[in-house]
Amino acid sequence: MDCEILTSPSDSRIGALSGDRSGGAAFQVDGVDFSYDGTHPVFRSLALTARPGEFVALLGPSGCGKTTLLNLLSGFLPPSSGRITIDGETVTPEMPALGYVFQSPQLFPWLDVLDNVRFGLRMTGRLRDAEQRDKAMAALALVGLEAAAGKFPHQLSGGMQQRVALARVLVLEPRLLLMDEPFAALDAITRATLNEELLRLCGRLGQTVLFITHDVEEAVFLADRVVLLDIAPAGIHSELAIDLPRPRRLRETRRLERFTTLTDTLLERISAIVAAA
Ligand SMILES: Nc1ncnc2c1ncn2[C@@H]1O[C@H](COP(=O)(O)OP(=O)(O)OP(=O)(O)O)[C@@H](O)[C@H]1O
Numbered sequence: 001m002d003c004e005i006l007t008s009p010s011d012s013r014i015g016a017l018s019g020d021r022s023g024g025a026a027f028q029v030d031g032v033d034f035s036y037d038g039t040h041p042v043f044r045s046l047a048l049t050a051r052p053g054e055f056v057a058l059l060g061p062s063g064c065g066k067t068t069l070l071n072l073l074s075g076f077l078p079p080s081s082g083r084i085t086i087d088g089e090t091v092t093p094e095m096p097a098l099g100y101v102f103q104s105p106q107l108f109p110w111l112d113v114l115d116n117v118r119f120g121l122r123m124t125g126r127l128r129d130a131e132q133r134d135k136a137m138a139a140l141a142l143v144g145l146e147a148a149a150g151k152f153p154h155q156l157s158g159g160m161q162q163r164v165a166l167a168r169v170l171v172l173e174p175r176l177l178l179m180d181e182p183f184a185a186l187d188a189i190t191r192a193t194l195n196e197e198l199l200r201l202c203g204r205l206g207q208t209v210l211f212i213t214h215d216v217e218e219a220v221f222l223a224d225r226v227v228l229l230d231i232a233p234a235g236i237h238s239e240l241a242i243d244l245p246r247p248r249r250l251r252e253t254r255r256l257e258r259f260t261t262l263t264d265t266l267l268e269r270i271s272a273i274v275a276a277a
């Protein structure tokens with residue numbers, strides 16, 4: 001099972017990943033309008049910011065624009081008007097500060113795990129082979145998968161594949177992680193393990209995270225702040241600060257009365273959005 005191969009990565013290994021770009025980036029979405037076809041707006045005057053190192057979860061009904069917002073933030077889609085910046089710079093897809101994790105792992109089946117993780121470093125062509133290997137092994141250690149370096153994607157479970165996808169992004173030392181329902185396709189136990197792993201990694205590396213999910217409990221467990229999107233093109237419905245203590249462990253955190261209050265508040269707000277649609 002996935003949990004059996006989880007290890008505590010040694011500090012010396014992780015050291016290979018502590019470059020200048022460590023820590024989190026601030027982002028700012030300011031007065032953004034966006035429509036795919038010029039006639040049906042997805043966003044009107046959207047405004048959203050995150051401070052360095054903040055974990056923001058994005059919730060909202062299907063079709064409200066969550067993935068679109070991630071694509072705007074990653075620079076893949078240009079806004080019709082308004083501005084999106086990361087640490088004050090207008091965003092572009094080439095920004096090294098950005099890492100994108102999708103719902104499916106999208107690994108290259110013909111490459112082994114190590115080469116999948118090395119792929120992005122190879123593309124940049126800035127490091128020698130041995131340095132690429134060290135960084136890739138450090139990223140695999142972060143996700144507890146050093147022992148799987150020589151395996152191919154088809155030899156891994158879904159949870160392990162998603163960990164490799166995370167390592168492939170972490171190896172590039174992004175300061176902003178954009179995650180679009182990354183654990184949605186996984187079983188509940190693997191998902192719980194990966195939620196705890198993600199929090200451990202973020203505590204250690206300090207990236208800013210924007211995390212899309214449909215799961216209210218997952219959002220509350222992970223986030224510092226939950227942003228709720230309304231039916232398009234209304235934009236942000238409301239925000240909720242998640243004032244639960246850290247470090248968080250799933251079993252303990254879910255038992256807290258405050259956890260129940262926060263999830264109930266969000267569920268009520270989502271019901272109101274759906275009822276008004
Ligand atoms: N490539 C595209 N071309 C045209 N319209 C699109 C495109 N991608 C998304 N849309 C439309 O934009 C709106 C927002 O879509 P988006 O994928 O961002 O929603 P979402 O909140 O991520 O939904 P889900 O929760 O189902 O993933 C929807 O009305 C969708 O139909």
Ligand SMILES: [Mg+2]
Nearest residue numbers: 066067068180
């Ligand atoms: Mg989506």
